[in-house]
Amino acid sequence: MKFGEQLRSSVIREYQWYYIDYDGLKADLKLPSGPVIASTDSAKPGKPSRREWTEDDESRFVSKLESELDKVHTKQQVKAMEISRRIAVSEREVRDVVNRLNERGLGSEGPSEEEFMMLEEDLSDIIADVHDLAKFVQLNYTGFYKIIKKHDKMTGWHLKPVFDTRLKAKPFYKENYDASVVKLSKLYDLVRTRGNPVKGDSAAGGSQANFIRHTTKYWVHPDNVTELKLIILKHLPVLVFNASKEFEAADSAITSIYYDNPDTWELYEGRLKKTEGAEAIRLRWYGGMQSETIFVERKTHREDWTGEKSVKARFALKEKNVNSYLRGELLPAAIFEKARKEGKKSEKAIAEDERLAAEVQWSVLKKGYKPVCRSFYHRTAFQLPADARVRISLDTELTMVREDNLDGVKRSGDNWRRMDIGIDYPFSQLPPKDIVRFPYAVLEVKLQTQLGQEPPEWVRQLISSHLVEAVPKFSKFIHGVACLFPDRINLLPFWMPQMGVDIRKPITHDFGIQRTGPSATNSTSDDEDDDYDSDEDQVPSSGNGESSAQGSARNGRNQRLILPADVEDQTVDRVGVADDTYLYDSDDESDDVRLEEARRVGGWTYYQTLLSTKADAVARGTLEVLKALVPRPRATQVPRNARLESLLGTGEIQTKRFKAPKGKKIYVPVRVEPKVYFAAERTFLGWLEYSIYIGTIAVTLLNFSTKQGHYPSFVAAGAFTFLAVMSLCYAVVIYLYRGHAIRTRRAAKYYDKWGPTCLCAALFVAMALNFASEGRNRAVW
Numbered sequence: 001m002k003f004g005e006q007l008r009s010s011v012i013r014e015y016q017w018y019y020i021d022y023d024g025l026k027a028d029l030k031l032p033s034g035p036v037i038a039s040t041d042s043a044k045p046g047k048p049s050r051r052e053w054t055e056d057d058e059s060r061f062v063s064k065l066e067s068e069l070d071k072v073h074t075k076q077q078v079k080a081m082e083i084s085r086r087i088a089v090s091e092r093e094v095r096d097v098v099n100r101l102n103e104r105g106l107g108s109e110g111p112s113e114e115e116f117m118m119l120e121e122d123l124s125d126i127i128a129d130v131h132d133l134a135k136f137v138q139l140n141y142t143g144f145y146k147i148i149k150k151h152d153k154m155t156g157w158h159l160k161p162v163f164d165t166r167l168k169a170k171p172f173y174k175e176n177y178d179a180s181v182v183k184l185s186k187l188y189d190l191v192r193t194r195g196n197p198v199k200g201d202s203a204a205g206g207s208q209a210n211f212i213r214h215t216t217k218y219w220v221h222p223d224n225v226t227e228l229k230l231i232i233l234k235h236l237p238v239l240v241f242n243a244s245k246e247f248e249a250a251d252s253a254i255t256s257i258y259y260d261n262p263d264t265w266e267l268y269e270g271r272l273k274k275t276e277g278a279e280a281i282r283l284r285w286y287g288g289m290q291s292e293t294i295f296v297e298r299k300t301h302r303e304d305w306t307g308e309k310s311v312k313a314r315f316a317l318k319e320k321n322v323n324s325y326l327r328g329e330l331l332p333a334a335i336f337e338k339a340r341k342e343g344k345k346s347e348k349a350i351a352e353d354e355r356l357a358a359e360v361q362w363s364v365l366k367k368g369y370k371p372v373c374r375s376f377y378h379r380t381a382f383q384l385p386a387d388a389r390v391r392i393s394l395d396t397e398l399t400m401v402r403e404d405n406l407d408g409v410k411r412s413g414d415n416w417r418r419m420d421i422g423i424d425y426p427f428s429q430l431p432p433k434d435i436v437r438f439p440y441a442v443l444e445v446k447l448q449t450q451l452g453q454e455p456p457e458w459v460r461q462l463i464s465s466h467l468v469e470a471v472p473k474f475s476k477f478i479h480g481v482a483c484l485f486p487d488r489i490n491l492l493p494f495w496m497p498q499m500g501v502d503i504r505k506p507i508t509h510d511f512g513i514q515r516t517g518p519s520a521t522n523s524t525s526d527d528e529d530d531d532y533d534s535d536e537d538q539v540p541s542s543g544n545g546e547s548s549a550q551g552s553a554r555n556g557r558n559q560r561l562i563l564p565a566d567v568e569d570q571t572v573d574r575v576g577v578a579d580d581t582y583l584y585d586s587d588d589e590s591d592d593v594r595l596e597e598a599r600r601v602g603g604w605t606y607y608q609t610l611l612s613t614k615a616d617a618v619a620r621g622t623l624e625v626l627k628a629l630v631p632r633p634r635a636t637q638v639p640r641n642a643r644l645e646s647l648l649g650t651g652e653i654q655t656k657r658f659k660a661p662k663g664k665k666i667y668v669p670v671r672v673e674p675k676v677y678f679a680a681e682r683t684f685l686g687w688l689e690y691s692i693y694i695g696t697i698a699v700t701l702l703n704f705s706t707k708q709g710h711y712p713s714f715v716a717a718g719a720f721t722f723l724a725v726m727s728l729c730y731a732v733v734i735y736l737y738r739g740h741a742i743r744t745r746r747a748a749k750y751y752d753k754w755g756p757t758c759l760c761a762a763l764f765v766a767m768a769l770n771f772a773s774e775g776r777n778r779a780v781w
Contacts, residue, residue, distance in 0.1 A: 003146050007139060015136045018075040020068045020143040028064065029154050032057050053155035061151065065144075065163070069170055072140045076172040079133050086126050087183050094119055094187050101195040111195075119191045124513075127184060127230050130177055131513045134226035141173040178252065178380065181229050185238035185382075197237070214447045214455075218468035219440040221504050225396055228443070228467050229380060231511045232392055235458050236382035252378040253423045254395075256284040256297075257416065258477045259369040262406055265489065267369070268481050272493060272667055273745055276303045280477055281360060281369060283322065284314075289422040294319050298360055303673070315353040322416045325357075328365050332357035371403040371412050373480040376423065377442075390459060391446040397425045398438035400480030406488075436483045440503065442476075443468055461509055469503040471495050473669060490664045497666065670745045680738045680750075687731030690759070695724035701770065716770035723762045730755060 007022055032051040097111045097119065104110040144167070148160050167173070189197050220228055259281045260267040270278030278301040285291040297314035317325060317335065324330040332354045339350055363369060377395040384390075401421065403412050411434070412418045421427050427435055445463060447455045454460075462468070478493050598609035660666045698720035734755065741748035775781055 003142065007143060010135070010139055012132050012136060014132065015075065018071055019136075020072060020140050020147070021064075022143050022147060025061070025064060025068070025147045026150065028057075028061050029151060032155070053157060058155070058157055058159075062159070065147070066166065069144070069166060073170040073172040076133070076137055076175065079129070079136075080175055083126060083129055083133065083180065086122075086129070087180060087187075090119070090122055090126065090187055091183065093122075094190055098190060098195045113194075116191055116194055120188070123184060123188050123191060124234075127188070127234070128513050130180055130184070131227055131230050133175075134177060137173050137175060138223050176249065177226050177229075178249065178378070181226075181233060181380070182238050182240065184230075185233040186240075188233060189237035192234075216445050216463065216470060216472060217474040218443040218445070218463065218470050219474075219503055220394070220443050220468055221440060221502075223504065224467045225394070225441050227511075227513070228441075228462075229394065230513055231462065231467075232382045232394075234513075235456070236384060236390060236392060239381040239383045239385075249378065250287050250423060252380060253288065253376070254284065254286055254379050255374065255376045255423065256282045256476075257371050257403055258282045258373045258375070258480070259364065260372045260481070261368045262370055262372060262404060262488070263368070265481070266367070268478065268489070269491060271301065271475060272478050272491060274301055274303075274473070274669055275745075277301065279363075281363065282477070283416065285319075287423075289419075292319050293317075294322055296325075296357065296360055298356065313352075313356050315357055317357075323414075325361065326364055326416055328361060332361065371416060373477060373484060374401040374403050374417070375399070375476040375480055376401070376425065376427075377476075378425075389448050390456060391448075393444045395442040395444075398440075398442060398476065399425060399427060400436045400438070400476065400484060401427065401430065402434045402484050406485075434484075436480060438479070439499075440469075442474065461511075464508075465511075466505040466508045469505075471498070492660065492664055492666050494666055494668050672742055672745055676742055676750075677739075680735060680742065683738075684731055684735040687727060687734075687755075691724050691727040691731065694720055694727060694763070698724060716766065716773050719766040719769050723759075723766055726762075727759060 004022055004026070007019065011019065032053045097115055101110045144163075148163055151157070151159050258267075267278075267280055271280050280299040282297050282299075284295045284297055285293065294317050295314045296317055297312060299312045300310060302310045315335075321330055321335070325335065335357060336350050336354050339345055340347075375398070377398040380394045380396070382392040382394075401418075403418055405411055405413065411420075421430065426437060445459065447459065463470070474495060475493070479495075482489050482492050482496065595606075595609060595613060598606040698717045701720060702714065702717035734752065738748070738750060740746075741750070
């Protein structure tokens with residue numbers, strides 16, 4: 001959809017006279033007053049000549065653009081103040097009703113159900129106002145970005161750098177609604193529970209027995225963040241750890257320093273491959289840099305087949321003691337000496353923390369772990385206190401920063417963290433090579449349900465809606481290291497190719513906070529010239545003026561191919577994918593890369609690799625020729641069922657084979673359980689058994705022939721013998737291939753569609769030879 005049409009179809013009635021006049025500004029760009037200039041566009045010979053853009057035209061356009069900016073900024077400021085006043089009034093009304101409820105006597109009646117219902121309607125209306133204002137701001141910011149881009153392309157005058165200053169002077173797009181969301185959440189929870197909100201420890205519930213915990217991560221586009229928060233707060237309150245103080249932006253800031261060995265990257269690869277016992281070591285603090293409490297954490301991955309759960313253990317450490325602890329000067333016993341004297345924790349808990357501190361310290365000292373990456377984000381958590389069945393967290397303004405000294409630049413130096421930045425997002429003082437600003441928010445949904453119990457319906461609707469994009473096993477540490485160290489990391493996470501695809505989708509569900517206004521989708525204005533306004537470049541997010549496309553490009557610089565987007569910016573260019581190929585086709589290195597690495601090693605390794613690559617090329621070519629010559633069944637087109645039509649529509653499904661950049665691999669997570677090894681062994685033993693049977697038939701034919709020296713019987717026995725030997729060799733090769741694929745966790749083809757077919761065909765030929773031989777021997781023909 002062109003932006004002009006999108007703007008007209010998204011108009012909210014209250015704001016209809018305050019949107020940017022996109023059509024009027026676009027019309028001004030078409031009416032320059034300068035002399036006529038000839039068209040030099042040879043691709044469009046019929047295109048008429050146009051006039052030159054003059055200084056007077058520029059002044060007129062800039063003046064109108066300033067007027068539109070003032071209009072939008074003023075409306076945003078007025079509406080934001082109105083919402084703040086409405087929240088304050090609702091807060092007084094809710095407190096008054098709750099106080100009357102708590103102070104009622106035995107014979108007096110408290111507030112009625114109608115009062116609570118009216119308060120709930122008022123709060124729902126305020127929530128809708130916040131939602132509408134966020135959509136209004138986002139749409140107008142997109143309009144300014146696009147009209148300036150159109151101006152620069154059509155006129156040749158560069159207005160964007162100058163107008164960026166004007167936008168910063170009137171930053172209507174930088175309004176932060178977190179404080180409003182926290183207040184609305186508290187008030188709505190009070191009203192929804194009729195003055196009896198759930199109380200208790202927010203960490204409780206994690207030790208319940210007989211439950212299933214399911215955690216999934218999602219990406220959320222910046223356009224949908226505020227709407228998502230407002231939807232969730234109607235079902236779960238915002239989790240506030242210190243309700244006695246006013247909410248500040250620093251309260252939701254979380255910063256972590258991740259450690260690894262920069263020579264081996266063992267922690268990175270272990271977490272990426274999800275190997276049994278893979279660890280991640282990080283130092284985390286909450287709030288600003290002045291925080292005195294630092295949490296040393298270790299996350300350990302456990303495979304499901306072990307019967308154990310992945311664990312995250314941590315202990316607290318004073319900031320002034322971190323350096324001495326990491327250097328081995330401060331021993332774990334001294335760290336917990338004060339805790340033992342105070343007796344606030346049990347001896348068992350202190351012993352566990354001390355053991356954890358000793359293990360982490362040993363790993364840092366013996367394995368050479370250094371600070372490599374910092375992650376920063378603002379977290380909004382939603383959970384009922386003392387109830388861990390549904391726990392949702394939303395991380396916004398996610399940023400990864402380098403902490404190493406590998407390239408000679410002293411970032412952290414001898415300290416455990418760099419001190420030139422704090423929580424001042426977007427960290428504009430840092431050079432581009434030191435920072436990656438993630439273009440999306442990260443939603444994490446933790447569901448803890450009893451056996452056989454389904455999660456709440458609203459959660460199921462939310463995670464299947466247009467607001468989120470599922471990215472299982474997404475890791476901030478893995479993404480940060482992969483993007484910040486392109487010259488040192490060759491194994492990339494599977495979500496890297498997805499960074500070049502717009503995750504926005506058409507609206508699939510109405511969650512009750514959207515207001516429908518006058519629509520103009522049937523209007524057809526002159527949008528045919530929007531070729532100047534290609535949607536290949538996404539609009540900057542309203543937080544820091546950086547586009548999602550720019551963030552994605554920097555995130556994947558030197559690591560992925562730039563994929564051209566289609567008309568709707570939803571999928572990449574159409575490429576046919578066979579039904580037996582993988583979506584991520586990069587487990588094996590290309591022949592050129594293998595040869596280049598072998599050439600550097602030299603000697604027998606090079607010649608062996610050269611021979612292997614040539615043999616692979618010949619085998620692939622032969623296989624392609626055989627596939628083209630041999631007739632084989634083709635797939636039958638099956639009509640799409642109703643469920644798939646509701647999800648995917650009736651149009652053609654577009655697919656893309658992602659290829660890793662040269663010299664790199666995309667790791668696709670493969671789940672391997674012990675029974676997979678046993679299945680491979682059973683398959684090998686099954687082939688071995690059939691090979692023995694076939695060999696027995698061959699020996700029988702050879703030794704018990706009716707005539708000595710009978711040539712046809714000898715040929716039949718030879719055919720069975722050859723088949724038995726080939727079956728044995730094939731079984732050994734397949735077993736070794738599968739065993740290697742299982743050990744290396746490759747996404748290999750564990751099914752076998754050629755072996756059994758060839759075996760049956762060869763058995764048929766051998767039996768036919770034997771039948772013909774015996775028939776001729778018995779003079780049947």
